[in-house]
Amino acid sequence: MKTLRILIYRNIKLFFKDKGMFFTSLITPLILLVLYSTFLGNVFEESFRAAIPKGIAIDDKILSGIVGGQLLSSLLAVSCVTVAFCSNMLMVQDKVTGAAKDISMTPVKGSSLALGYYIASFCSTFIISIIAMTAGLIYISAIGWYISFADVMYILLDVFLLVMFGTALSSVINYFLSTQGQISAVGSIVSSVYGFICGAYMPISSSGEGVQKLVLFLPGTYATSLLRNHCMSGAFDEFEKSGIPSEIVKGMRDSVDCNLYFFDEKVSIYAMYLVLSLSVAVLISAYVIINILAIRKKKK
């Protein structure tokens, strides 16, 4: 146990001390911040404003709260996964530098090593995501706070599950990588593509029908939707209280992926949690099986 603790500490410290790895992990969230601050924030605010029927006065704070919630949910949806991928690259980096070879010559068990990478990557990603979440919530409290305490707790749960998912997914993929070139390639692909396919850069509802159907098979989509619901629901409720017809509010919720429809069937919040939890369980099982097979292969 002590060995595992020291291994985890080593892995976390290496991630935060390796400036290249650390800053690469922040590229996608930074791109998102730039997109929102330059034009996306205005585009979304204008589209919400345009959807409000004439004659209904809406406090600008509610609109700001919605856009802020959208920014925070997008930010968390990408960072929980992309940071996990980058921090988990340590397992590949160790193969490149020879540290993995060195460690495997010690009596420490392969399972401890695998667990060490997983927990360390989870911790590093969770720390960064919690910092991002706190900063985002402070920002929202300044522009328009409509998030209940329960929703804050749910956001925390969403972040936890999404970090578990990102770490498990990256553990399975990174396990098969062994060169610096592969690290760069996978890092770049994940950083650039994940923001689009999870609906963080642009809502899934604005994509073509084929893409919409495709991404509904990806668990990350449901994580984004959960975050959208918990970051934006309070503000949408406030819209309804201000007299905007519920049909219009529903349309707005649909447009930002708070509501997801799997072949015309609305996916409930519980179903989203189930999909995400099952994905985590499946990926962790896959990671465990890969490691067991690798240990058996080595023994042969």
Place this chain on the structure above:
Amino acid sequence: MMNDIIVIENLHKSFGEIKAVNDLSIKVKEGELFAFLGVNGAGKSTTISILCGQMTKDSGKVYVNGVDAESANGDYKSDIGVVFQNSVLDKSLSVLDNLKSRAALYGIYEKEFDKKLKELSSLLDFEDLLKRTVGKLSGGQKRRIDIARALLHDPKILILDEPTTGLDPQTRKLLWNAVQELQKKRKMTVFLTTHYMEEAAEADYVVIIDSGKIAAEGSPLELKNTYTGDYITVYGTGEEEIKLLGIPYEAIRDAYRINVANTAKATELIIKYPQIFRDYEITKGKMDDIFLSVTGKKLTGGEI
């Protein structure tokens, strides 16, 4: 009588058509300095990887400290410490953090670790480097930490895979002295691969490997006697006199060097021509000569 701490019997390993290790059998005695020589691609690293459980073998047996390395489930790993050709330390971490995390892998913590650290930092002279980041250390400093890392768990066998390549002579001497001190004090077995032939000359036993097979083996003296002749360096004489001997010679700065088959032949020659051999010295052939004679190749990277 010393025990065999490493026994390799009829080891085979191929990569496709290439036989990296071909029926290799060696025995390393406990506490000895064992030199394993060969050009790049001769099969040294493959043998070491199999020995350390990093690579599977095609056939043969490998025993480490009496334990079958294949069926031991890694139990013998605590008996081995390895210094790789390239440093495997975490460059972003401090020396202390590196050693602490490596010691933990062997179950060495806190006071026990502090004791080891004190001992090794004094032996390898790195007390003042503990808080420095490894990435900012010089090649020699890193090497000292690499060796300390390999010695943290008091291994019975220290495998040094070209440990001094690229180091300055002063650092090489420091490292070499530390290794020799450890070997003597702790009766540690040192398994060395090197390009520096003078390091191999210090070994108790030398195996020269070529194309995966043993090309020659023995103590440095045995190898010198078998594969190289003696040199007689004659001073204070003229070339005309040397020519009278009727054997090949080489003119050097202020003397002539004659190559003879062995010491007996040298004695015979000296007795026969006392007027020529007034001031002379007899030396054995060098390890490079042995390597060249056995393999027809020269080890690159080392000094003669």
